[in-house]
Amino acid sequence: MRDLSNRNLCAINTATLGFRAPIDDVVDAVARAGFGAIAPWRREVEGQDVAKISRHIRDAGLAVTGYCRSTYIPALTRLTFEQNVQANRLAITDAGALGAYSFVMVVGGLPTGSKDIAAARAQVQEAAGLLVEHGRQHGVRIALEPLHPVYAADRSCLSLLSQALDMCEAVEGSSADPWLGACIDVYHVWWDPDLAGQIARAGATRRIFGFHVCDWLVPTADVLNDRGMMGDGVIDVRGIRNMAEIGGYRGAVEVEIFSTKNWWKRSMEETLQVCAERFASVS
Amino acid sequence: MRDLSNRNLCAINTATLGFRAPIDDVVDAVARAGFGAIAPWRREVEGQDVAKISRHIRDAGLAVTGYCRSTYIPALTRLTFEQNVQANRLAITDAGALGAYSFVMVVGGLPTGSKDIAAARAQVQEAAGLLVEHGRQHGVRIALEPLHPVYAADRSCLSLLSQALDMCEAVEGSSADPWLGACIDVYHVWWDPDLAGQIARAGATRRIFGFHVCDWLVPTADVLNDRGMMGDGVIDVRGIRNMAEIGGYRGAVEVEIFSTKNWWKRSMEETLQVCAERFASVS
Numbered sequence: 001m002r003d004l005s006n007r008n009l010c011a012i013n014t015a016t017l018g019f020r021a022p023i024d025d026v027v028d029a030v031a032r033a034g035f036g037a038i039a040p041w042r043r044e045v046e047g048q049d050v051a052k053i054s055r056h057i058r059d060a061g062l063a064v065t066g067y068c069r070s071t072y073i074p075a076l077t078r079l080t081f082e083q084n085v086q087a088n089r090l091a092i093t094d095a096g097a098l099g100a101y102s103f104v105m106v107v108g109g110l111p112t113g114s115k116d117i118a119a120a121r122a123q124v125q126e127a128a129g130l131l132v133e134h135g136r137q138h139g140v141r142i143a144l145e146p147l148h149p150v151y152a153a154d155r156s157c158l159s160l161l162s163q164a165l166d167m168c169e170a171v172e173g174s175s176a177d178p179w180l181g182a183c184i185d186v187y188h189v190w191w192d193p194d195l196a197g198q199i200a201r202a203g204a205t206r207r208i209f210g211f212h213v214c215d216w217l218v219p220t221a222d223v224l225n226d227r228g229m230m231g232d233g234v235i236d237v238r239g240i241r242n243m244a245e246i247g248g249y250r251g252a253v254e255v256e257i258f259s260t261k262n263w264w265k266r267s268m269e270e271t272l273q274v275c276a277e278r279f280a281s282v283s
Numbered sequence: 284m285r286d287l288s289n290r291n292l293c294a295i296n297t298a299t300l301g302f303r304a305p306i307d308d309v310v311d312a313v314a315r316a317g318f319g320a321i322a323p324w325r326r327e328v329e330g331q332d333v334a335k336i337s338r339h340i341r342d343a344g345l346a347v348t349g350y351c352r353s354t355y356i357p358a359l360t361r362l363t364f365e366q367n368v369q370a371n372r373l374a375i376t377d378a379g380a381l382g383a384y385s386f387v388m389v390v391g392g393l394p395t396g397s398k399d400i401a402a403a404r405a406q407v408q409e410a411a412g413l414l415v416e417h418g419r420q421h422g423v424r425i426a427l428e429p430l431h432p433v434y435a436a437d438r439s440c441l442s443l444l445s446q447a448l449d450m451c452e453a454v455e456g457s458s459a460d461p462w463l464g465a466c467i468d469v470y471h472v473w474w475d476p477d478l479a480g481q482i483a484r485a486g487a488t489r490r491i492f493g494f495h496v497c498d499w500l501v502p503t504a505d506v507l508n509d510r511g512m513m514g515d516g517v518i519d520v521r522g523i524r525n526m527a528e529i530g531g532y533r534g535a536v537e538v539e540i541f542s543t544k545n546w547w548k549r550s551m552e553e554t555l556q557v558c559a560e561r562f563a564s565v566s
Contacts (some may be wrong), residue, residue, distance in 0.1 A: 110501075115519040117474065150433040152474035153501045153517045163476050191400065191435035193446050218393075218436045223506065234436045236398040 001242050004253060005280035011037035011065045013212065013256035014044060017271060018264030023048075024056055026268070031060035033272040037252045039066045040098065042091055050097045058099065065102070065252050066143060066183065066210050067095035072108025073127045074120035074157060084108075085127050089134050096138030101251070102209040103135060104183050105144050109154040120157040129171045132180045143183035143209035144168070148191075150223045161189055161198040168207055181207030184244060185256065187214050187227055190235040196243050203247020211244050213237050213283050214257045225260040229274060231282035238283060253283060284525055287536060288563035294320035294348045296495065296539035297327060300554060301547030306331075307339055309551070314343035316555040320535045322349045323381065325374055333380045341382065348385070348535050349426060349466065349493050350378035355391025356410045357403035357440065367391075368410050372417050379421030384534070385492040386418060387466050388427050392437040403440040412454045415463045426466035426492035427451070431474075433506045444472055444481040451490055464490030467527060468539065470497050470510055473518040479526050486530020494527050496520050496566050497540045508543040512557060514565035521566060536566060 002009055012030045014023070021029075023044040030038050038057060045053055045067075057064060071087040088103075095103040107124045110117060128142060135142045144164040147156030158164055164182040172180050182202055189195055202208045215233030220226050230237050241253060255275050257263050263271050285292055295313045297306070304312075306327040313321050321340060328336055328350075340347060354370040371386075378386045390407045393400060411425060418425045427447040430439030441447055447465040455463050465485055472478055485491045498516030503509050513520050524536060538558050540546050546554050 110517050115517050115522075117519075121476070148432060149474045150431070150506060153499055153503075157474075159474055160476060191432045191440075191442055193404070193443060216436055220436075223433060234393050234398050236400075239398075 001238070001245055004283055007034040007276055007279070008036035009252055010035050010276070010279045011039055011252035011254035012272065012275065013039040013068065013254050014041055015068070016255050016257045016263065016275065017268045019043065020264070021268065023053055027057050027060050027062065029268045029272060031062055033269070033276060035062070037063040037065045037254070039064065039068055039254055039256070041068045042094070045094060045098070050094050054098045063252070064098050064100040065254050066104040067091065067098055067100040068104045070103065070105040070107065074108050074111050074123045076111045076113060081123055085130050088127070088131055092131060092135050092140050093138055095140040100140055102141040102143035102183065104210065105142060106147060107144065107156050107158045109152060109157050117152065117157050121163070124158060125167045125170060128167055128180055132171060136179045141209050142180050144180070145183040145185060146188055148188040148223070160192060161202065162194060165198065165201055165205070165207060168205070174205065178205065178207050181209040183210035183212065184208060185212035186235050186237055186240050187212070187216060190216060190240060195240065199243040199247050203244065203249060206248070208244055208247060208249045208251070210254060211241065211249055211251060212254050212256045213241070214255060221261070225258045227257045227259055229257060229263065230255070230278040241283060253279065255279070284521070284528055287566055290317040290559055290562070291319035292535055293318050293559070293562045294322055294535035294537035295555065295558065296322040296351065296537050297324055298351070299538050299540045299546065299558065300551045302326065303547070304551065306336055310340050310343050310345065312551045312555060314345055316552070316559060318345070320346040320348045320537070322347065322351055322537055322539070324351045325377070328377060328381070333377050337381045346535070347381050347383040348537050349387040350374065350381055350383040350385070351387045353386065353388040353390065355389070357391050357394050357406045359394045359396060364406055368413050371410070371414055375414060375418050375423050376421055378423045383423055385424040385426035385466065387493065388425060389430060390427065390439050390441045392435060392440050400435065400440050404446070407441060408450045408453060411450055411463055415454060419462045424492050425463050427463070428466040428468060429471055431471040431506070443475060444485065445477060448481065448484055448488070448490060451488070457488065461488065461490050464492040466493035466495065467491060468495035469518050469520055469523050470495070470499060473499060473523060478523065482526040483530050486527065486532060489531070491527055491530060491532045491534070493537060494524065494532055494534065495537050495539045496524070497538060504544065508541045510540050510542055512540060512546065513538070513561040524566060536562065538562070
């Protein structure tokens, strides 16, 4: 396994820092702490001078792993579905301007009023097909991120890595140079009994486009905003990373922690320091 | 599909009523409301005269669907594992005295201090093998209940119906008269992309030992104790029941709702009345 005390292999998803500072300040803090890459969010970028932000990131010596995240796809009407797809096209264009390796798709759950999760999933697959070509034109891979099944209703009807890979294959077939793949976040998939098999499948088809770490706390006060720092919970983070690296993953390992009550109350510098330590010791 | 306005097909899991009254009063209330069966919990039964409770249930005209629930299995030491298995043997003996169709196994999550979910699952499978014979001797089927993956850490390392069925087959093979099977609760499995296939598999092998209904609320304030009444959430309860009945399920349909903030604050009579209406209208 790669040694993550080499911070250049490690990326900071800006959500980890709580969205409390302007993106330029966040970029500088991440670069000062020695990390190799950053994953910004649309809320920090849209409506601003994207080319300028991109230059700043590059000048700071950082790569961009992923651009977070997609507008939710499933809709009750065709018109809304198409609007959602179009919003993602615009975001993918920005991802290209940022030089992001991938555009991270959190696909959305059931549209309000629907109980038809199969229909929602079909819409996601159709949207992936529509977006992958736009991504390729802008040099941005589309990373479907399966989210923990606890979010199936309201955030992601895509729950399993196997589902994401099925969609990739349905859309792109067995491409030697895939532009549709998966983002694997240990928080969402650690419990999956078929995890090793599906990570191997993703690796063999070159479809691991991102790898996120954090931890599952016991107890978890809030499944959205009480995620833990690596080592503070029950996930065998290193074991799962090993699966990905055996599968051939050589991209950055990215920390993404939503933590309103703990990490988001600390200074960026402190959180970044602990991230670095935990990358090295338990991730 | 069967018509659930026939309340005799419907069962009340006593958890739905909030554990606020002695079991005898709960039995009487359920019988008065016209339901056909009840599923009591060990906290209501253990340490009391089980034979007397059993007679009371029978005299009230109720069947017993399941007896809830198992002592958690996974442990850090062999001694604790064996103690857990033994506690379940005693509970299964009580289940037999109650005339329960099944003993419901909520298998437990990771032992405190462990990150090895594969080891926990192996222990569960071993325990199932040890308990199924005891169940048969007491006329009680062992129903493995997969719980939503949100509970994988602290309540159930058994998360998918496919996992439960894999365990059944590993322990019992393809028995024509299985004593190890699964309890399907829509709350835990509704999101599963392979749900139809796995319910068909469970039906074809005669391993649906129980079928529970409630609903997934959006938003869910608390994944343990904010479950919804059928019709108040996003689960296609009737669609999933149809899968089970196509698969040959002819047992009772059981409502189980943990709801500290809503249903547990209402009178038993009111909750039972609404259960009856929702069984008929949306389940």
